[in-house]
Amino acid sequence: MKHANYKANLSVLRQAPEQDLQNEFVLSGIIDKFAMQFELSWKLLRKTLEYEGRLDAATGSPRGIIKAAYDAYDFIGEGIWLRMLDDRNAAEHVYDAMLARRLADDIIGSYIATFDDLLANLERLYPAELLETF
Template sequence: MSVNPDRWKQRLQNLQRAQARLSKACEQESYNELELAGLIQTFEFSFELSWKTLKDLLEFEGYDVASPRHVIRTSLEARHLNAVQCETLLDALIKRNLLSHAYDEKHVLEAQALIVNSYGPCITNVTNYLVKKNLDE
């Protein structure tokens, strides 16, 4: 299988745009019902792009990875993530489906807190690392 050396860099551009939207959404003081739905959706999209960008980078570096869990764990081994980022992204992976089906107020508020306080900042840190890595090459 031939790996496009620019694929991870191309996907990184999409991740940067998604992460910027997520950061902006996380900055709000309060949310109405539609804004909360948008926050969760923006997180889902950003999370998908995060692990897929890491996957493309790992494949470029010669790793054979497939599932999101394998990508996240291998990213730790390859030193693209630190232990806290790895655990945060694994937690986000586990809770991703729960977050997308958060219909009652308790679960929606739990999703908001996780995204604003944990997952969003982690995605920002990972994106910043990847941008720096791209610039250093």
Template sequence: MSERKAQQSLENLKKALTRLEEALQEKDTNSLYIDGTIQRFEFTFELFWKTVKRLLQMEGIETKTPRETLKHAYSVKWLKNEQAWLQMLRDRNETSHLYDEAKAKQIYENIKGYFPELNDTFIDLSEKYGDSGSDDES
């Protein structure tokens, strides 16, 4: 796994987190905002676990599934709250398989609580694996 690819993954993840944060700043009285926020969460979570998987590969750790990736990331202390991440995975899986307005509202509320964990973890990983000033722009 190239360092450049890891940096690109982190850049994409930063953009997704910014968009999720924008969605969370909207009023939750409109079901379109709730739906949009959930969709942005799904996208952000997918990018997150795949980025973590790439970074683990750089460290010589191979994983296949999101759950396995999160477990390994927790074991190497990249994730602070394993239960929160596993709940994010459950919520992400649930939103992609069924739609229930009450459940969507609950997951939306969960996402508000997840955002600080997502953002803090992103900052930690960026400090460890972010752009090291390489000027290789090929």
């Protein structure tokens, strides 16, 4: 279930600020966890949009789902989600240590909070039993 996986992965990603950010292996792990969290996010949003009967949930693209979620939910900040999408796409090609550090700083500085906000709002809107089916 995407909701359970979302919560479990986010729990690990929340540990990022406590890690040795000078270690390239650690940075790589944080970036990988971020990429996984982003994947779980847009797929969870797709499930909620499908539940709501939104036809735009049928799109197969993360960008389309983000735009549909922005339209459907007042707690989705389109700008930050599109930045996260761009960073997720760029993360596959991060070979430079300074770029990796910048991405890790963004993950720690704002992206984890955005993932937390999504979780809190979905848990506010939908009963736990329903979320567990997503």
